[in-house]
Amino acid sequence: MNEVKYVCDCKECIIRNLIFKHLRSEEFQEVCRSKTQKSFKKGQVVFEKGQLLEHLIYLKSGLVKYYYSTNEGKVNIISLSIPFDAFSLLTILHNEQISIYSMSVLEDSTLCYIPLSLIKNLIHINGDFALDFISKLIETSNKTIEQFLTLHNKNLRGRVAYFMLYLSDNIYKKNIFELPVSRKEIAEIIGMTTENVIRTLSEFRKEKIIKINGKEIEILEKERLSKISQYG
Amino acid sequence: MNEVKYVCDCKECIIRNLIFKHLRSEEFQEVCRSKTQKSFKKGQVVFEKGQLLEHLIYLKSGLVKYYYSTNEGKVNIISLSIPFDAFSLLTILHNEQISIYSMSVLEDSTLCYIPLSLIKNLIHINGDFALDFISKLIETSNKTIEQFLTLHNKNLRGRVAYFMLYLSDNIYKKNIFELPVSRKEIAEIIGMTTENVIRTLSEFRKEKIIKINGKEIEILEKERLSKISQYG
DNA sequence: CGCGGCTTTGATGTTCATCAAGTAAAGTGG
């Protein structure tokens, strides 16, 4: 986990993410100057529930998961995030900055750390930035809530189908991909047991809807998978 | 549904809600001047999914529900809101202001309408207001997500117990209260069927944990209900 | 090479939704 300071390759972020769209040149320079960057290996924990967060954490490359642990130790994965996603906005709690979520790394990743004090200052002095920030916040929050509702209105086959399509369409943007998560983690995302995730994937395999080779998944019949996701 | 303009009794809001804490006097005046107020009768719909919202809607008195309808017509109640709650913040979507939620009134209610253009302007010119606004937004969003996770990790008895405690502790702040929702709506809140809501309530009645008289509920054994909620 | 974690499949049991049927309550129109 090497830490690098003062790296200024944020142009991509600016272009690709709404929230930095309206920064003035000197403000952007300041973000760059105070930005830190860290690399994490697959499986490492970035922060945990209850931890004080003093930075806005931003995924530059790789894949991460945000998860929530109940008091009884059960894990719910709330969201997967690809680079430039904004879920981490929700981890900056009001006043105290205690996160109610945890974050860990699913594929080797590089994260950017922007001090919250700077972000707060920018919100303070740059109204357009504040508006973009809020817009992104609401979008992220609503997406998360909507995804929950969508998932929990489906039966098991529907959920698994939905998640496979989500990976294919939103994360990897192709029909063959390596699962970034274990079967157990899939279960934690879509809210079912590991055994039933496996069983359902096997069913799909037998029905020739997908091809499975360990962690490699190929979607053979996207149409049918969509139907299962929709009506499941 | 009578509409009243230019009513300036917002002091209570200012005191009771964080988001108006840092308004300057002249800004506050402006909020008051442009504020509209509407009364709704029990059961009326305030706005629906897909509707363009041009105001921040604020509950002054009464009780409302926010709900989400799936494409298949299934209803999920996302949240109940008491006066001065902030859920409506989440309905102001980025850029377009199309709400993904619907809102209707559970008890006769009075709502305040503050033009979004004014809110946006305030965010723009008053950094402290913007920060309070964001803080409230994140708090609301996290509460909503957390409540979902909590509920969906429980079995039926646990969910019903949780909801009864929620009404008792958060909404009415006493052990006897009138249910503001039908059995069907309870089902839509906690994600189960109407029949099983009724069945579970009957069980609790037979076990002398609660007393039921139509819509009136009295919690007799809070301790046991808490245990059921916690371990269910 | 052996241990622990991940995966897979089958058998079993529980939980919950669905179906059915009846009662009570609340509107609605004459």
Next chain:
DNA sequence: CCACTTTACTTGATGAACATCAAAGCCGCG
């Protein structure tokens, strides 16, 4: 205000969906 209709509530019986338990193979890693 009363017959009528509709909507909400209630209970029981049944079956489907899903979790749990058990057992075995696989794989990576010390």
